[in-house]
Amino acid sequence: xxxxxxxxxxxxxxxxxxxxxxxxxxxxxxxxxxxxxxxxxxxxxxxxxxxxxxxxxxxxxxxxxxxxxxxxxxxxxxxxxxxxxxxxxxxxxxxxxxxxxxxxxxxxxxxxxxxxxxxxxxxxxxxxxxxxxxxxxxxxxxxxxxxxxxxxxxxxxxxxxxxxxxxxxxxxxxxxxxxxxxxxxxxxxxxxxxxxxxxxxxxxxxxxxxxxxxxxxxxxxxxxxxxxxxxxxxxxxxxxxxxxxxxxxxxxxxxxxxxxxxxxxxxxxxxxxxxxxxxxxxxxxxxxxxxxxxxxxxxxxxxxxxxxxxxxxxxxxxxxxxxxxxxxxxxxxxxxxxxxxxxxxxxxxxxxxxxxxxxxxxxxxxxxxxxxxxxxxxxxxxxxxxxxxxxxxxxxxxxxxxxxxxxxxxxxxxxxxxxxxxxxxxxxxxxxxxxxxxxxxxxxxxxxxxxxxxxxxxxxxxxxxxxxxxxxxxxxxxxxxxxxxxxxxxxxxxxxxxxxxxxxxxxxxxxxxxxxxxxxxxxxxxxxxxxxxxxxxxxxxxxxxxxxxx
Numbered sequence: 001x002x003x004x005x006x007x008x009x010x011x012x013x014x015x016x017x018x019x020x021x022x023x024x025x026x027x028x029x030x031x032x033x034x035x036x037x038x039x040x041x042x043x044x045x046x047x048x049x050x051x052x053x054x055x056x057x058x059x060x061x062x063x064x065x066x067x068x069x070x071x072x073x074x075x076x077x078x079x080x081x082x083x084x085x086x087x088x089x090x091x092x093x094x095x096x097x098x099x100x101x102x103x104x105x106x107x108x109x110x111x112x113x114x115x116x117x118x119x120x121x122x123x124x125x126x127x128x129x130x131x132x133x134x135x136x137x138x139x140x141x142x143x144x145x146x147x148x149x150x151x152x153x154x155x156x157x158x159x160x161x162x163x164x165x166x167x168x169x170x171x172x173x174x175x176x177x178x179x180x181x182x183x184x185x186x187x188x189x190x191x192x193x194x195x196x197x198x199x200x201x202x203x204x205x206x207x208x209x210x211x212x213x214x215x216x217x218x219x220x221x222x223x224x225x226x227x228x229x230x231x232x233x234x235x236x237x238x239x240x241x242x243x244x245x246x247x248x249x250x251x252x253x254x255x256x257x258x259x260x261x262x263x264x265x266x267x268x269x270x271x272x273x274x275x276x277x278x279x280x281x282x283x284x285x286x287x288x289x290x291x292x293x294x295x296x297x298x299x300x301x302x303x304x305x306x307x308x309x310x311x312x313x314x315x316x317x318x319x320x321x322x323x324x325x326x327x328x329x330x331x332x333x334x335x336x337x338x339x340x341x342x343x344x345x346x347x348x349x350x351x352x353x354x355x356x357x358x359x360x361x362x363x364x365x366x367x368x369x370x371x372x373x374x375x376x377x378x379x380x381x382x383x384x385x386x387x388x389x390x391x392x393x394x395x396x397x398x399x400x401x402x403x404x405x406x407x408x409x410x411x412x413x414x415x416x417x418x419x420x421x422x423x424x425x426x427x428x429x430x431x432x433x434x435x436x437x438x439x440x441x442x443x444x445x446x447x448x449x450x451x452x453x454x455x456x457x458x459x460x461x462x463x464x465x466x467x468x469x470x471x472x473x474x475x476x477x478x479x480x481x482x483x484x485x486x487x488x489x490x491x492x493x494x495x496x497x498x499x500x501x502x503x504x505x506x507x508x509x510x511x512x513x514x515x516x517x518x519x520x521x522x523x524x525x526x527x528x529x530x531x532x533x534x535x536x537x538x539x540x541x542x543x544x545x546x547x548x549x550x
Contacts, residue, residue, distance in 0.1 A: 030302040034295075041295040042263065046251035049212075049265035049284045054249045056202050056214060057269040057282040063198065067190055068143060070100060071171045075186040089117035090124075104168060104191035108175065109134055109184045116184070128187065137172025137185040144170030145278050146192055146224055167192035195225045201464075211290045217266075219279025226283075233257070240266060253288060261288040389439055390446035393460040398468055401458050402521035405472050409515075415478035416470070416515040419486055420528035423465040424507035424540045433502070440499035441506065448497070452488040468525070478514055479545075486510050486543035509535045513546040 074096060093106040097119045107118035113129025128134045136142040146167050168189035175184045199214055215226030221240075223230045238254040251265035264285035269278070385397035393401070402416075409416050423445065430438040442465065449467065453459045458470040469489070473481040489508060496503040511531025515524040531546035 027303070027307055030305070034298065034302050037298065038292060038295045041292060042253065045263055045286065045291045046253070046265060049263060049286060050249035050251045050267070052212075053265040053267045053282050053284045056284065057249075057267045059202065060198060060216075060280075060282060061269055063194070064143070067100070067102065068141070068171055070096065070103075071186060071188055072141065072173060074106075075173045075175050086117040090119065090121065093117065093119035102190055102194040103188055105189040107187050109187060111182060111184050113185070131170075131187075133170040133172045133187040133189070134185050137170075137187055138174050138182065141173040142170065143278065144172075145218060192225075199225070211287045213285050215283040215285065217281040217283060219281075221281070224280070229258075237264075240264075256285075262286060263288055263291050387461045390443055390461050392446050392450075392467075393458060395460065395462050398458070398460040398462070398470065399521070401460075402470060402525070405458075405470060406515065406519075406521050409472060413475065414472055415475035416472055416519075416521070416524060417478050417482045417512060418515070418524045418528040419469040419471065419482060419489070419510050419512045419543075420525070420532045421467050421469070421489065421508050421510045422532065422536075424509055424536075426465040426506055429499075429504055429506065433499075433504075437499050437502065437504075441497055441504055444497045444499055445506070448492045449489065452492050453485075457485060468528070482512050482514065482545070483543070486512060490541075490543060507541045509540045510543040511535050511546065512543065 074092070089108055093108075096106055097103050103119070105119055105122055107115045107123060107128075109115050109128060112127070113131075113134045114127045115123045115125060118124045132144050133142070136144065146169055148167055168191060170187070171190055172185055172187040174182055175186050177183050195216065203212065203214055213227055215230060216224045217235065218224050221235045223233050223235060225231065235257075237256065238252070240250075240252060240254075249265055249267040251263065253261060253263045255261045262285040264283055266281050266283040269280045269282055385394060385400070386392070387394045402418075406416055408414070426438065426441070429441055442461075445467075446459075446461065449459055449469075453469060456472055460468045460470070462468060469485060471478070471482055471485055489510060493506065493508045496505045498504075509532060511528050511534065513524050513527035513531060515521070527546040531544050535542060535544050
């Protein structure tokens with residue numbers, strides 16, 4: 001059966017024999033490329049979610065460790081040795097709660113578990129001897145899992161909006177007198193509401209638009225925090241086996257109960273040193289349809305384009321074999337020249353056939369469109385590497401630049417240094433003047449930092465009031481160059497900043513770390529953050545290199 005009438009001459013049969021299999025091959029190749037592109041995009045998104053889960057777990061762990069350190073420091077204070085100084089103890093507890101609102105309650109018991117002094121006087125005179133916060137706290141430094149405290153919840157009033165009940169985390173440790181005799185327990189309840197603040201800090205507006213969600217699970221895989229429908233659920237998802245120890249992120253794709261398929265990543269969060277493991281797991285997820293929507297649209301477009309091109313070439317070959325051979329040859333030659341770098345220009349057809357002329361024009365239009373799209377993609381990529389508020393490089397650009405700089409430094413024998421900084425007093429500006437003034441201050445700080453950062457140095461904003469400067473210099477001069485850059489930065493904070501016609505003063509603390517040839521860039525950045533933490537903890541307003549000691 002003949003689908004179309006055609007001449008039995010040599011050129012028609014030759015083109016027909018080539019057009020059909022080549023068209024089918026093009027269609028199959030486009031489909032295969034679409035499948036491979038979706039597979040690769042799934043891998044990229046999964047790894048990105050895994051990195052986000054690891055980053056969020058590290059931040060959550062650091063927050064917990066800070067609160068444990070606060071309790072440890074408070075318990076070791078000499079004032080707690082004197083049983084009669086209850087008013088002084090209560091004042092100290094109230095001050096601690098004011099400084100760290102995450103502490104819902106702080107109390108000091110006697111050796112038998114009766115509360116002697118407490119923040120706001122809550123539970124004073126009550127016995128908590130049967131509570132884990134006392135029974136476990138008198139054995140040593142104790143961190144308890146999330147639970148409800150009915151009596152304390154009644155005293156504190158209704159829970160914050162969005163929470164069914166008040167929930168707490170126990171942090172406690174024994175108290176000893178000056179003769180190292182056990183005299184009681186310093187017990188605290190850490191409010192679970194701080195997790196909401198953690199979510200708000202970690203998830204950006206861009207994450208929420210993309211449907212990215214953060215969940216915290218306990219050791220039983222029960223959801224402690226996350227989207228309201230998930231809280232309290234036990235998750236037994238396909239592929240979510242127990243990872244090989246904490247600290248390693250995994251990702252998978254599976255259908256969720258009563259929900260569509262999600263790409264998700266999880267990591268077991270290691271507890272602070274010397275504490276019983278909470279067994280928490282941080283999980284980040286994104287709906288598969290939203291994550292893979294762009295590449296799936298591309299697959300459809302590729303399939304349609306391939307099918308249309310196949311039908312067009314086959315039909316023209318069958319009907320106008322003789323008249324299209326010559327112009328198609330010229331088009332093929334032009335396409336070959338374009339692949340070798342020539343100007344993307346298809347020659348106009350002189351066959352006087354509208355089909356051939358249209359094909360030539362359509363190919364030129366496709367080339368113009370692809371050229372414009374490529375330029376648009378380049379522009380979008382530039383935007384993706386810029387911080388929206390300040391116009392500085394963002395974390396993504398910093399990571400890419402660090403990898404490239406580290407590779408170049410390994411080849412050239414140069415050294416790599418990272419200076420991590422954040423602003424001293426910025427929170428007070430936000431609290432007293434509002435976030436609009438805070439944003440204006442950040443823009444002014446960014447402009448001033450750009451003035452002191454020179455060629456060969458990269459300035460980036462990681463978020464909030466956190467900035468990073470990347471320095472590449474000869475190894476013998478790296479220490480001195482880093483010191484010079486740090487002093488330039490500190491110097492630019494000596495003058496007040498202008499924000500909405502207001503003169504504001506903020507300071508800056510810096511921590512630096514130098515990298516060896518085989519150091520991973522992220523390790524250098526982590527050490528710089530550790531040095532910054534030491535500076536913030538020991539006085540602020542100065543610069544210190546990382547020494548390997550906390």
